Amino acid sequence: MKLLAIETSNRPLSVAVLDDTKVLATTTTNVGRNHSSTLLPIIEKSISQAGLTADELDRVVVAAGPGSYTGLRIGVTTAKTLAFTLHKELVGLSSLAVLAGNIVTEGQLVAPLFDARRDNIFTGLYRIQAGQPVTELPDQHISVAEWCQQLAAYQESIVFVGSDVAQYADALQTQLGSQFVRAQPQLDLPQAVVLGLMGRTATPVAKIHDFVPNYLRLTQAEREWLAKHPKEDHAPYVEKI
Amino acid sequence: MEKQNLILAFESSCDETSVAVVADGQTILSNVIATQINSHKRFGGVVPEVASRHHIEEITICIEDALKEANVTYDDLDAVAVTYGPGLVGALLVGVNAAKTVAYAHHLPLIPVNHMAGHIYAARFVKPFEFPLMALLVSGGHTELVYMQADGQFEIIGETRDDAAGEAYDKIGRVLGVPYPAGKVIDEMAHQGQDTFNFPRAMIDEDNYDFSFSGLKSAFINTVHHADQIGETLDKNDLAASFQASVVDVLMSKTLRVLKEYPVKQLVLAGGVAANHGLRERLQAELPTKFPNTELLLAPLKLCGDNGAMIGAAGYIQYQHHQFGDASLNADPSLEFDWMPKMPH
Incomplete structure (x- = not known):
């Protein structure tokens, strides 16, 4: 199984490409929160260093939270879209478990x-x-x-x-x-290699469309709204027009 | 028939997730829009973190539906376009990262599009642009007069110095008890009322093309609060009509004046507030007699709000000029509205 692992939950960024348990390429940085600019170039480089193309992957594994909301958004959007658009398996794991795995x-x-x-x-x-x-x-x-x-x-x-x-x-x-x-x-730095090895044997998500970060917290606006409206039904909040 | 160029276009700058397939920048094959209005209604306005989270829920569904409705596959596509600013940073990030990923996965060029350019090019679906052209761009975040000498060249001739027109609508909507977004309801109320309050027309006589709507907003709120204090009930339809008359008067007078100094072949009305019937009707009534040589292009009602199709239309211009981004493209929440990058000045 050829697998791409992505971890951007916080300031560190880590990407790895694995072939079963063999690490083909990995990059970890700890230089800032500009993951939106740096993540995809590092993914591209890692996959090509591994001698692969994105199409040859079998699975994408992502650290799905908790963590920085912005970091999670970038990692999960990238992983979810890549798996969806190339019809690959998608696995989301706890960002905390990845760290514990060290x-x-x-x-x-x-x-x-x-x-x-x-x-x-x-x-x-x-x-x-x-x-x-x-x-x-x-x-x-x-x-x-x-x-x-x-x-x-x-x-x-x-x-x-x-x-x-x-x-x-x-x-x-x-x-x-x-x-x-x-x-x-x-x-102390999360490693995408650890994430990849854990994600290799995990069960992929059933519906990629439904996959979202595990923020572990509602937004402040929603918490306050729920406190004031405890009995109100949750409307469908997003509608196709 | 020559092969058409198909662009898959992403828009996620505020509270609509949208993905469209556009052929040659002029034909909409699909334009899937998932709106979050029901969610943000709870808070009386868009909450950025909530918006960002909804975008992640919707993004791949929108891609799938856009391709399906257009009846195309990735192999049929020629490029991917995406709004990278201005807008809410967390919201923009979802569209930008999804678009970059699709472009990478399918070896397609990536086109970074300015959201405001997108709004203007919504009118491109009515008919081809003829230059020079003036655009009155009115939305929740912007109120601008934009002069275009050619495709991709934008010069801001006038802009708001404080609130955008759409923002003023939302704020007085709260005072009138109209749920977010208030524009459409106030427009309807205005049509049933009379301009009896004669609110100020800010900067209407000043010798520039800038706008100001915060004084109007304050005058409106003061009028309502004063009436509340003395126990007087005001006619809400008349309040709405008076407010709208002031907004439309200012927009009309500045626009008609700018057309004297900048004779143009076409006047484009675009942006979310371009859906306002009061504004559309006034332009339709007055432009043909006052400027018979200037053609009015009203952005289609369905394309006034944020949508991917308009990004595909603006992106097609850049596609023709090979203005491509790369995998390091980031969201730019305060992106300036200027010439498209690398366009000849």
């Missing part, structure tokens, strides 16, 4: 996290089983303090991974004590 210690608990501002994070808890991150607590948007309360119940060490761990390291260390273990910094 840790390979069997049985280890891993907490990948992305900053969601104002002391909130996107995070989930994973346990490495048979070399794969398996969900222990689902991906969620939560305050650092509440998350620590949930993690304390585990009474075992948890490896925190992600570039945004640094800004919460003091709070996590204070609340979790020796449970808090910081991943080595070279593991």
Whole structure:
């Protein structure tokens, strides 16, 4: 199976082309958020470096969130459109699971996290089983303090991974004590190779048209509207005219 | 018959996702439009993040339907065109990235199109342009008089200094309790009322071609609030008629004046507010007698709002001049309205 993996959930950008478990080409950058300009040129280059054309791919795998809304939009729009237009399989995986997949210690608990501002994070808890991150607590948007309360119940060490761990390291260390273990910094960047290997065996989405990022949060406007209109029916919000 | 050039055109700059197939920049084979009005009605206006999310839901459906309705395959296409600005950045990103991906996957040239150029070329579907041409471009984001000496050459002769005309409609719509987007309903109300309030006609006598609608908006809101305070009920149809009379008077007077200084073969009316019947009727009534040598081209009602077909028409001009973008094309939310890139000045 020839596979293209795309990860643009946050500031890092990572693209990989795999042939089954063999890595043919990969590029990871960590230089900015201009993914809209850089993603497709890197995809083109990676596919041609792998000696392939887009048409020869069997599957597109994308990190579908959570993460930066803009980053997710670019990665998911590109992956969804490529799979749709060339009739390829499409797989979407958790951006947090991809990061957790950088840790390979069997049985280890891993907490990948992305900053969601104002002391909130996107995070989930994973346990490495048979070399794969398996969900222990689902991906969620939560305050650092509440998350620590949930993690304390585990009474075992948890490896925190992600570039945004640094800004919460003091709070996590204070609340979790020796449970808090910081991943080595070279593991903080999500790798499309890891995404590709996880996506190789995952079940493709049934309907590509329905595929959207997993933002994990409604927009502020929708949250406020729902609070004021709890009983109102959800109209079809988009109509063909 | 010579082979036609088919362009697959994308538009996602605001709250409509649209993909069209256009032949030779003049024949619409399909023009699929998914509108989000029902969603943004909840908030009284377009919420950018909500709009961006809807675009991702719709984009591949629109591509599929556009090809199906046009009865063509990717092999029949000659290029992909896309709006890359101006507009909402998150919304633009969806169209831009989808269009780039389709162009890459099927080895097609990519044409980056200015959204405002697209609005003007909506009138190209009525008949071929003859130059020089003047366009009155009125929408929710823009109010401009644009002079064109040739295809792809745009010179802004006058523009709004504050609110766009369409924006003023939406804002007074809120005061009248008319749901977003208010333009169509206020137009209908205006036809049932009289201009009794005599709102100001801002800048109407000034020696330039610029517009201002924020004073009108304030005068309108003050009138309604004052009546509320003294417990007086105003006739909403008369309010709408008075507001619309002021907008149309200003647009008409500036347009008729600009035509004196810039004699043109055609006057194009385009943009979302070009669907306004009050404005269309005034132009149809006055232009033939005052400027018998200037032909009026009204953008078709169905093509006044945002749509992919107009992007395909504007993109075809660029296609003929080989103005192509590449895989690094980005959205440009504040794209200036100027000559198309690389066009002769």
